[in-house]
Amino acid sequence: MPVLIDTVNGDKRPKVPDPAPLYKGREPIYPKLVHGQFRTIKWVLLWITLAVYYILPWLRWDRGPATPNQAVLVDFTHARFYFFFIQLWPEEIYYFTGLLVTAALALFLVSALFGRLWCGYACPQTVWTDFYIVVERLFEGDRNARMRLDAAPTSFNKVWRKTGKHAVWLLVALVTGGAWVFYFDDAPTLMGQLFTGSAATSAYLSVAILTFTTYALAGSMREQVCTYMCPWPRIQGAMLDEHSLQVTYRADRGETRGPHKKGERWEGRGDCIDCQQCVVVCPMGIDIRDGAQMECINCGLCIDACDEIMDKVERPRGLIAYDTDYAVAARLAKRKPTYHLIRPRTVYYALALALVGGLMLYGLLTRSPVAIDVLRDRNPEYVQLSDGAVRNGYTLKLMNRSLHPTVFWVDFKGPKDAVVRAVGQTATTRTLAVPLAADGQRSLRVFVTVPQDHDEHDLHHSSPATFAITSQDGQTAEKKTVFLAAGDDR
Amino acid sequence: MADPKHDKPTPHKDEISGVDTTGHEWDGIRELDNPLPRWWLYVFYACIVFAVGYWVLMPAWPGLHGYTKGLLHQSDRGELSVALHDLSATRGAAGQALVKASLEQIEADPKLQAYALSAGASIFGDNCATCHGTGGTGGKGYPNLRDDVWLWGGDLNAIEHTLRVGIRSTHTDTRQSQMPSFGRDQLLTGAQVNDLTEYVTALSRRKADPAAVSRAAPLFQAQCAVCHGADGKGNQAVGAPNLTDQDWLYGGDPNSIHTQIWNGRAGVMPSWEKRFDTATIKALTVYVHANASGQ
Numbered sequence: 215m216p217v218l219i220d221t222v223n224g225d226k227r228p229k230v231p232d233p234a235p236l237y238k239g240r241e242p243i244y245p246k247l248v249h250g251q252f253r254t255i256k257w258v259l260l261w262i263t264l265a266v267y268y269i270l271p272w273l274r275w276d277r278g279p280a281t282p283n284q285a286v287l288v289d290f291t292h293a294r295f296y297f298f299f300i301q302l303w304p305e306e307i308y309y310f311t312g313l314l315v316t317a318a319l320a321l322f323l324v325s326a327l328f329g330r331l332w333c334g335y336a337c338p339q340t341v342w343t344d345f346y347i348v349v350e351r352l353f354e355g356d357r358n359a360r361m362r363l364d365a366a367p368t369s370f371n372k373v374w375r376k377t378g379k380h381a382v383w384l385l386v387a388l389v390t391g392g393a394w395v396f397y398f399d400d401a402p403t404l405m406g407q408l409f410t411g412s413a414a415t416s417a418y419l420s421v422a423i424l425t426f427t428t429y430a431l432a433g434s435m436r437e438q439v440c441t442y443m444c445p446w447p448r449i450q451g452a453m454l455d456e457h458s459l460q461v462t463y464r465a466d467r468g469e470t471r472g473p474h475k476k477g478e479r480w481e482g483r484g485d486c487i488d489c490q491q492c493v494v495v496c497p498m499g500i501d502i503r504d505g506a507q508m509e510c511i512n513c514g515l516c517i518d519a520c521d522e523i524m525d526k527v528e529r530p531r532g533l534i535a536y537d538t539d540y541a542v543a544a545r546l547a548k549r550k551p552t553y554h555l556i557r558p559r560t561v562y563y564a565l566a567l568a569l570v571g572g573l574m575l576y577g578l579l580t581r582s583p584v585a586i587d588v589l590r591d592r593n594p595e596y597v598q599l600s601d602g603a604v605r606n607g608y609t610l611k612l613m614n615r616s617l618h619p620t621v622f623w624v625d626f627k628g629p630k631d632a633v634v635r636a637v638g639q640t641a642t643t644r645t646l647a648v649p650l651a652a653d654g655q656r657s658l659r660v661f662v663t664v665p666q667d668h669d670e671h672d673l674h675h676s677s678p679a680t681f682a683i684t685s686q687d688g689q690t691a692e693k694k695t696v697f698l699a700a701g702d703d704r
Numbered sequence: 705m706a707d708p709k710h711d712k713p714t715p716h717k718d719e720i721s722g723v724d725t726t727g728h729e730w731d732g733i734r735e736l737d738n739p740l741p742r743w744w745l746y747v748f749y750a751c752i753v754f755a756v757g758y759w760v761l762m763p764a765w766p767g768l769h770g771y772t773k774g775l776l777h778q779s780d781r782g783e784l785s786v787a788l789h790d791l792s793a794t795r796g797a798a799g800q801a802l803v804k805a806s807l808e809q810i811e812a813d814p815k816l817q818a819y820a821l822s823a824g825a826s827i828f829g830d831n832c833a834t835c836h837g838t839g840g841t842g843g844k845g846y847p848n849l850r851d852d853v854w855l856w857g858g859d860l861n862a863i864e865h866t867l868r869v870g871i872r873s874t875h876t877d878t879r880q881s882q883m884p885s886f887g888r889d890q891l892l893t894g895a896q897v898n899d900l901t902e903y904v905t906a907l908s909r910r911k912a913d914p915a916a917v918s919r920a921a922p923l924f925q926a927q928c929a930v931c932h933g934a935d936g937k938g939n940q941a942v943g944a945p946n947l948t949d950q951d952w953l954y955g956g957d958p959n960s961i962h963t964q965i966w967n968g969r970a971g972v973m974p975s976w977e978k979r980f981d982t983a984t985i986k987a988l989t990v991y992v993h994a995n996a997s998g999q
Contacts, residue, residue, distance in 0.1 A: 593839030597850045600949040605851075605997060637821070637994040638812040656814060659821065661997040 242364065243437060243499035245347060246357035246491075250518025259335050260344055267338075268389075271396035277301070278617045280652035288398050294653070300578065301653075303615060305585070312574040319570060321446075323563035325453040327555055328536070329460035333446065334513035339439050342390070342432035343497065346383060353379040357494060383433045384425070391424030437498045440511055447508045454506070457554045461512045462537040463492070463503040466545040471503075474527065485529050492516035492534055502534055583616035584689040586624075588681050596698045602666035604699045610658040610681060614650040620686040622648045626662055628679030628697045633663045662697060674699060799983035807860040810990050811998070817990065824991020827984055831976070840995060845954060845971050849992055853951040857940045858999035864989040870975030871943065878975060881943040886927070887966030896923055901962040907936040907947045908956065 273285035275298055282289065287296040295302040302309055324331050333340060353375045354360045363372055395417045396404055407413035408421070431439050440447060454460065463486075471486035486503065493501050495516060498509045502516045520534040541551030591607035598604055612622050624646040626634045636646050637659040650656055662679070676699060682692035713727025718736055725734040740748075758764060762774040792799070798819050802810060810816040829838060835846045842848040847855060856866050856879055869875045872882075886892040892900070903920035906912035925934060931944035938946035945953060953971075954964045963969075976985060993999070 591839075594841045594850055597841070597848075598950075599852045600946070600951050602950070607850075607995065607997075635997055637998065638814075638817050657818065659994055663997070 240438060241499065243497065244357040244360045244494075245497045245515075246494045246519075247351060248495040248515050248518045248522070250521055252514030252518050256335060256344065256513065256515075260341050263336060263338075263341050264345065268393050271393065271401040275299075278652065280619075280654075281617055282400060284400055286397060287400075290398060301615070301617075303613065305613075306581075309574065309577070312570060312577070315570050316567065316574065319563060319567040322453050323560060323567055325450050326455070326458055326557070326560050326563055329454065329458050330447075330450060330510075330512040333440065333511040334461075337511075339431060339444070340511060340513065342386075342428060343436050345386065346432040346436075347497070349382045349386065350379055353382070380433075383429055387425040387428035387432075388421070390428045391421040391426075394424050395420050437509065440498065441509050451508070453559075455557075455559070456540040456543070457538050457557055459536045459538055459553075460506055461502060461510065461514055461517060461534065462506070462539065462542060463534050464532070464537060464542055464545070465503070465505075466542055468503065468533050476527075480529070485524070485533050487523065487527060489523055491519040491523050495519040506539065581615075582689060582691055583614070584620075584622065584683060584685045584691050585613040585615065586681060586683045586691050586693045587611040587613075588693040588695045590695050590698075599663070603663050604666075605661055605663045606697050608660045608662065608681070608695065610660055611655065612648060612650060612658060612683065613655040614685070615653065616685075616687075616689075617652050619652045619654075620650055622650055622683045622685055624648055624658070624660075625682045625684075626660075626679065627682060628662065629664045629677045631665055632679075632697070633665070634660060635663070636660050664697065664699070795983075799981070802983040802986045805986075807864060807986060807989055807993075810986060811860070811994060817994070820987040820990040821994060823984070823987040824989075824994075827980070827988045828991055831979075832988075835973075840992070845969065847953060848951070850996055851951065852996065852999065853946070853949065854940060854999065855943045855945055855953075858993070858996060860989060860993050862940070863992050864985060866973070867980075867985050867989060867992075868975065868977040871973040872970060873972060873975040875975035875977065879943060881931070882970055883931075883964070883968035885966065885968035888968075892923070892927070892965075896920070897962060897965050900924060900928070900965055901958050904936070904947050904961050904965075905958055908950060909948075 270286050271284065274283050275285035275296070276283055277296070281294070281301070282296065284296065285298050287294075289296065293304045321332055350360070354363050363375065366372055392408065395408075395413075398420075399417070404413060404417065408417065435443075467484060468486035469484040471484050471488045474480075474483075474487040492503065493499075493516075495518070496502070497513065497515065498511060500507060500509045502510065514536070517532075517534045517536075521531040524531050524533055538551075538553060541553065544551040587610070589609040589611070591609070594607075596604050596606050610624065612624070614620055614622070626632060634646065636648075639646065646658075646660070648656060648658060660681075677697045679695050679697045680692050681695065682690065684690050716725045716727055716729075716734065717723070718725055718734065721736060724737045726737045728735065759772070760774065761776045762778050763771055764774060765772045801816060802820065805813070805816055810820050828836075828840065832840070836842050836849050837846070840849040847853075852858070854862070856862060856871065866879060869877045869879055871879045884891055886900075887894065887897045899916045899920035900923060902912040902916035903924050906917045924936070928936075931942050932938050932947055933944070936947040938944045945951075950956065952960065954960055954969055976988075980988070
């Protein structure tokens with residue numbers, strides 16, 4: 215009888231040798247601590263960005279009694295976005311589009327000028343990974359100690375250090391995830407709810423997911439996120455050119471590289487003594503001397519490491535520095551290096567950035583606090599009354615984006631002698647008064663009737679019509695629509 | 705082909721891959737006997753474990769008198785009734801407000817009105833649109849609820865009453881009226897029905913045979929005026945349509961009018977009192993009333 219299922223371990227048949235595995239294992243990277251100019255900049259930016267992330271939801275901003283007083287708040291429940299003095303409604307989502315376009319263009323411009331500044335200094339992946347390495351160093355020591363520890367057999371020392379590291383990592387991850395949800399609800403209230411177990415399930419779920427992603431991305435995945443998950447390294451290839459300032463190994467000065475003993479002459483050789491310090495400090499585990507490469511996040515730590523060595527061997531600093539491929543090539547060809555920050559592409563990026571940014575600014579500055587939308591009934595399109603008059607139904611959406619209550623006067627401009635009536639209002643005058651709450655909206659069912667007698671023309675053709683609103687403080691808005699009539703051979 | 709006398713496979717090793725085959729051969733085709741992919745196997749085992757757990761926890765096996773209930777006592781029907789209960793609980797506040805307020809108050813108050821209109825729209829779509837159409841404009845035999853013509857009255861109370869008791873329904877207090885089948889039941893002769901058709905056509909100010917109209921005048925007063933009124937303007941108390949306007953439930957051309965006098969068709973609207981709670985009926989009333997621009 216044939217065997218139905220092979221148990222995995224019971225299969226005693228000779229194994230065919232495995233071909234190369236499908237996935238390459240990760241080579242562990244032990245970045246060494248380095249001191250210097252760029253490390254200092256990175257420390258400062260690390261604390262600033264972390265502080266902004268954690269403190270921002272706790273800032274208050276008084277907007278009056280009708281609206282929350284949190285300075286930065288994405289309020290899904292009431293469909294509002296608050297950013298200090300800006301308050302956006304869901305209909306204004308295009309401001310977010312504009313913001314994203316602006317951010318993308320700024321990234322293009324900065325990349326074309328100075329390389330991957332974002333990746334090296336401000337990207338959350340970089341900041342949190344840096345932060346996690348600080349914790350790691352605290353428990354396991356620097357590069358050599360960590361390598362020794364990893365190679366050592368299991369011992370009490372190893373276990374408590376590893377456990378401590380992961381515990382603090384998880385704590386950092388939890389606080390990271392915890393801070394995220396404060397952007398979506400009143401922070402002090404939510405804080406209390408989170409601890410008393412009365413917060414929404416979605417809040418706990420968000421915290422859990424972000425705790426996991428922070429722990430995984432900053433703790434164990436690190437440079438793999440940049441190399442394999444992030445699309446930006448691949449896109450930025452199109453932004454960079456030979457004139458972009460990037461972290462560069464100045465091959466013109468460094469080659470021919472080789473070990474150097476104290477007292478040996480420097481003539482006839484390069485300044486690179488092949489000490490590997492630029493490699494051991496690299497959080498991406500690459501060798502900058504191979505030239506610009508996709509994995510390089512341009513953090514500048516190899517510059518610090520190299521400068522330290524150059525000081526020791528008494529050679530000038532800047533063997534690795536922010537430089538352009540063009541300048542390196544020029545020096546190699548014994549020409550004077552020139553720098554071109556103003557290039558067609560940087561001009562285009564800057565113009566596009568100014569255009570989109572200007573449009574956004576213009577839009578925000580001229581934004582009207584009142585708005586109206588008109589939905590014409592489509593079923594039925596019109597109703598013929600028993601006396602031959604024709605009636606159209608509309609649903610008006612009236613929006614008061616100001617932070618105080620007001621009254622809208624709604625006017626219908628359309629066929630002559632049209633009678634307007636809102637549901638629940640007995641008056642059939644042409645101007646309707648509609649009270650609106652602060653930061654409030656109302657939908658209003660309105661029926662417009664055009665009598666038969668007066669202007670027969672109107673009853674046989676569709677006529678253009680407009681609903682116009684004027685608020686108490688004189689703000690106006692209007693929306694075009696159509697009055698549909700019987701006998702209209704559309 | 706494998707030897708039919710021997711079901712046993714003959715051991716065979718594939719020359720290229722060095723892997724054993726199943727030992728069977730079909731028209732020169734052999735199948736490699738590779739082990740199953742491990743991920744597949746583990747998923748398979750996991751499914752078995754899951755299935756056993758599922759049998760224990762959830763309703764799974766049919767029996768002679770019912771089925772195994774499972775430790776969790778899960779029941780879709782039970783969950784539905786819980787969900788419905790929860791729904792009426794969450795609706796509670798707004799629903800209570802509708803019950804307490806008068807129909808006029810509901811229509812005048814922006815919040816109650818908005819609630820009633822959106823609730824009414826879905827109730828109408830689920831229950832009324834079948835006959836009256838999704839836009840409420842009705843059709844032949846089904847009244848248009850968007851215009852200003854009402855058989856039984858178009859103010860809030862009349863609409864609510866119609867919704868409660870229905871028309872020619874099984875409700876004891878149903879709105880009730882019946883147009884006789886003058887022709888079919890031989891109450892009138894064919895010529896008389898023809899004359900009356902001309903008369904009704906003339907009532908709505910259209911061209912008709914004057915001789916027939918004058919012949920039918922006493923007939924109309926004798927047979928029709930009881931319900932439709934001496935002037936033919938109808939009577940909402942008995943659901944008699946106005947015959948002088950341009951709105952016809954069963955069509956306004958002479959043929960349709962003739963058919964109606966001959967057969968006396970009448971529609972039925974169910975009573976909704978037992979199917980809907982008060983809040984639902986009120987919401988629906990306001991929805992219908994508001995969308996006909998009120999009367």
